[in-house]
Amino acid sequence: MARHDIRAQLMPRRYTTIAAEIGAKVSNLPITEGGAFRAGQVLVQFDCLIQKAQLDKAEAELEGAEQTLKSNLRLEQLNSVGQLELDLSKSATNKAKAEVGANKAVMAKCQVAAPFSGRVAEQKVREQQYVQPGQALLDILDDSVLELEFLVPSHWLRWLKVGGAFDVQIDETRKTYPARFTRIGARVDPVSQSVKVAAAIHGKFPELMAGMSGKVLVAPTEGQ
Numbered sequence: 001m002a003r004h005d006i007r008a009q010l011m012p013r014r015y016t017t018i019a020a021e022i023g024a025k026v027s028n029l030p031i032t033e034g035g036a037f038r039a040g041q042v043l044v045q046f047d048c049l050i051q052k053a054q055l056d057k058a059e060a061e062l063e064g065a066e067q068t069l070k071s072n073l074r075l076e077q078l079n080s081v082g083q084l085e086l087d088l089s090k091s092a093t094n095k096a097k098a099e100v101g102a103n104k105a106v107m108a109k110c111q112v113a114a115p116f117s118g119r120v121a122e123q124k125v126r127e128q129q130y131v132q133p134g135q136a137l138l139d140i141l142d143d144s145v146l147e148l149e150f151l152v153p154s155h156w157l158r159w160l161k162v163g164g165a166f167d168v169q170i171d172e173t174r175k176t177y178p179a180r181f182t183r184i185g186a187r188v189d190p191v192s193q194s195v196k197v198a199a200a201i202h203g204k205f206p207e208l209m210a211g212m213s214g215k216v217l218v219a220p221t222e223g224q
């Protein structure tokens with residue numbers, strides 16, 4: 001059977017850029033560049049003293065509004081308060097509750113937790129640096145499964161199946177590793193008569209890293 005050599009690059013299963021959702025000073029970056037983390041672990045901690053003070057103020061205002069409303073409700077039973085005054089106290093309480101909720105939502109953004117387990121690929125900010133909303137903080141990736149994406153001739157669709165095994169020879173390690181097809185593209189490129197496929201390295205190999213590249217060695221089914 002003839003073997004076909006195709007170039008491909010190792011990619012993480014998932015990767016993303018963590019960005020700030022609030023304007024604040026970075027107080028702690030627990031995971032250094034290249035470090036591993038678990039899903040839910042704090043990756044960035046902000047200094048939120050001002051935001052905490054605003055929350056305390058909103059909670060104090062809510063407490064005052066609730067006391068006023070409670071007093072007016074008692075007075076209502078005695079027919080000693082006007083309807084307008086009662087309605088205003090209810091409105092003030094609802095507004096104060098909304099302020100507390102908004103400030104709690106901001107406080108929740110004072111820590112950035114990992115959306116999945118993985119490693120820090122690049123640290124884009126430093127501790128004590130002030131960042132703006134939307135500013136990139138970290139590039140993170142999930143390297144628990146390393147994937148390959150590459151193009152193959154469209155006539156291979158006659159025999160190529162998800163789960164099919166092949167080998168990939170990685171340049172950096174000069175070793176060959178087993179892999180399996182995981183996805184087949186939804187359409188054929190009519191110009192190149194090729195289709196995109198994805199595969200994953202089958203097994204755990206600590207020496208492999210995202211970004212490494214190599215040669216995909218595929219042996220088509222005999223007669224194809």
